[in-house]
Each structure stands twice: as C-alpha cells, then as structure tokens.
Amino acid sequence: MSAFAVLFRREMRLAMRQSTDSFMVIAFFVVAVVLFPFGVGPEPNMLARIGPGVIWVAALLAAMLSMDRMFMGDYEDGSLELLVLSPVPLELVVLVKVLTHWLTTGLPLIVTAPLLFVMMNVPEDIWPVLLMTLLLGTPVLSLLGSVGAALTLGARRGGVLLSLLVLPLLIPVLIFAVGAGDAVLYGAGAKANLMLLGGMLLGALALTPWVTAHALREAVA
C-alpha cells in the first residue's frame, strides 16, 4: 500500500505543478458547450432537449485533450522504463495514473457540469441522474483512455490517433449516460441505465489495467 501512496503523491504533485492543464480541460469543456446555443439558436426547449447530450459529448472531447499526456512525460524522460522495471506491479502504476487523471480531469468536469446545466436550461429533475452518469462514466473514460494513451506512445500524431481509437469504444458510455436522463424525463426511471454504466465501470476497472500495462511493456520494450 505504501508503494501506492508514494506513486499517488508523486503523480498528484506533478499534476499540481501543471495545474493549467486541468484548467484548460475545463475551459475547453465550457467553451465547447457554450458554442451550441449560438449554433442551434437559444430557444430554451431546444437547449433543454439537447443539453445533456451536448454536455456529455463535450466532456468526452475535453477528457480526450489531456489523455495523451497520461504516460507521455514519463515515456519521454525515461522514468516509465524505471516504473516498468520496478518491483511494483505495473497494473498498480496504471491504476494510480488513471486515478490522478480522473482527479485532475473527470472530477473538475463533474464540478463544472451544474453550471452548464443552468446555461443549457437542463430540467432540474434530471440533474442528480446526470451527475450520477458523469460520476460513473468519467472514470470509464480515464480507464479506456489509458489503453489508448499506452498504445499510441511514440506514435506520429499520437493525440489525434488516440481520439480515433478511443472515441468509438466510448460510444456505449455516451448512449447509456444520455439515455439515463431521457429515461427520467419519460418517467421510466434511470436505474437500468445507471446499472449498465456501473457494470461498464466495474468491467473496465477489472480489465483495462492489464491491457494498459501490457501495452506499456510493449512501448518500452
């Protein structure tokens, strides 16, 4: 457990020293969502209808922005090789990386989201459900993103490629997250959608660290 704590403290310190990265993600998230009232017109009912979807898509894209940096710094300065060689299981290192990525990307997105709910005129009844979907869904973004980030280490145009690889795989998360809001509006209850999202989170949590760790070993091999 102490290895976890040491790694976690290191990652958090690194993230804190580059806190503008986190800020940029939020700024992109807000700006991307704010564009929509101009693009489709400021009619309140229309905004309420598309709001949850727009906010979720913007969150996906914003999370992509910081994804390629998950292992990049360690890869470039060689500390990734040390992490691979160290007796600490690489899967644990991956989990710490994912956790810090979520704390510096997913969590700020969730905190910012209510502001955008107001601006997009999202009905208040579905706020709790949408926040729940973000809470369950954003860790899946970080987990699946870690696979893409590890696979594209050292690739040409890595950032764009990462989005091309990961975004199609994230479509189910988007479908069930936005579906949860609609289900509440139509009176069906969001339980099924939330449980599916929870299942995806547990599945991703169980499987992706191994895949990412394998990809990292290939990257430094």
Added chain:
Amino acid sequence: MLHYFANPTRFQRLSRRVEPWLLTAMLVCFGAGLYFALFSSPVDYQQGHTVRIMYIHVPAAWMALFCYTAMAVAAAVAMIWKHALADVAAKATAPIGAAFTFLALVTGSLWGKPMWGTWWVWDARLTSVLVLFFLYLGYMALRDAFDEPGRGARASAILVLVGFVNVPIIKFSVDWWNTLHQPSSVLRMDGPTIHADMLTPLFLMAAAFQFYYFWLVLVRIRRELMVNRTRALRHRQASG
C-alpha cells in the same frame, strides 16, 4: 501445425498451389450465385426486386464480422506465440475487412432508402457496424503510425483484441434491442425463416465472398512477405 506454416518459404509454396483453386471456386460460386440472385430467385411479395440487394448485403455483413474475428485470432496467435506469419495475416486482413464493412453499410443504406424510407437510422445494428468500421480504420492507422514496424504491429494487436468486444454486440444487437433492422433470419436456433429459393443464392454468394477473402488474403500475405524480404535485402545491401 501452427509452427509448420511459420516458415515463409513453405507457406509461399503451399499458398501458390492453393490460390488457383480458391480463385476457381470463387468464380464458380460468383457466377452461379449471381445467376440465381439476379434471374432465378423469386421476387419478394413486399419488397419486389429490391430484395436482391440482400444477396450482396448479407454476405458482406457476415464477412465484416468474419474478417474482424479472423484478425483478432491472428493477432492473439501473433501475440502469444510470436508467430510472424499470423501478424502478417492480421495486417493483410484489415483492409479487406474494412472494405466488406463499407460494402455492408453502403448496400444497407441503398436498401434502407426504398424499404425504411431513409438512408440511415441510428439503430443498434447500424451504429455498432459503423463502430466496427472505425475499429478497422483505427487498426490500420495505429499500425501505420510508428517508425518501427514491430511496435505498430504489437500495439495494433492489442487494439484488435480490445475492439473484439464489439463483435458479439453487433451479432446480438438485433435481439437485445428492439430495432428497425430485422432480427437474424438465417443463423438462428430454430432454423432459417427464409424460403429455400432465396437461401440457395444467398449461400452461394456467401461462399463466393468467403473464397474471395481466402484467395485475396493469401495473395496479400505473399506480397507482404516479398516486401519484407526486399526490405531486408536492401538493408543488407546498404549496410553491406
């Protein structure tokens, strides 16, 4: 068996012998299949002649899934046993699979317009096949993105295996969700629900597509091996 064909020379000798047979089988099946599909099969009582799109659309969709599965198996074999030829096979399969997926999407769209009244709907089957198409593109892009080919091969192998999640989703999407796309009517537990007069051309076309794939993949693997060999010779010459 696995290691017997790992030898490129042995593989090339064998594939050169098999290829003409596959080509012949493909041409025969295509000829017969197209004759049955276009002339000697009944017109659907609701769909009229548009039903004939099925004889391209359905086999293409089957092949889209088949190619991805083949690619995943090849990638797994390459990853586990470091089988060089399996890796080449995965690489050779990707563009063929992408083309079949594209063909399935386009013919589906052409069929959807007269039948459903729209080129495209966002139902589960169509969406998941579109994702499959993106996975093929992602595989090819990732494979191509590294200066060192070996790294691209290993990274993309992992991606194929991750993306395999999508294959069962596509297969069962029409059963799990209530969609516009019809549920499966050929490969089902209680036997096909299509009349035999339509099944004959369908299976002939499916066989033709299958032979086409095997023929093309062998040709592409042989080409890839020759490219590798040429590169190795050039390297030796340059360093020589």
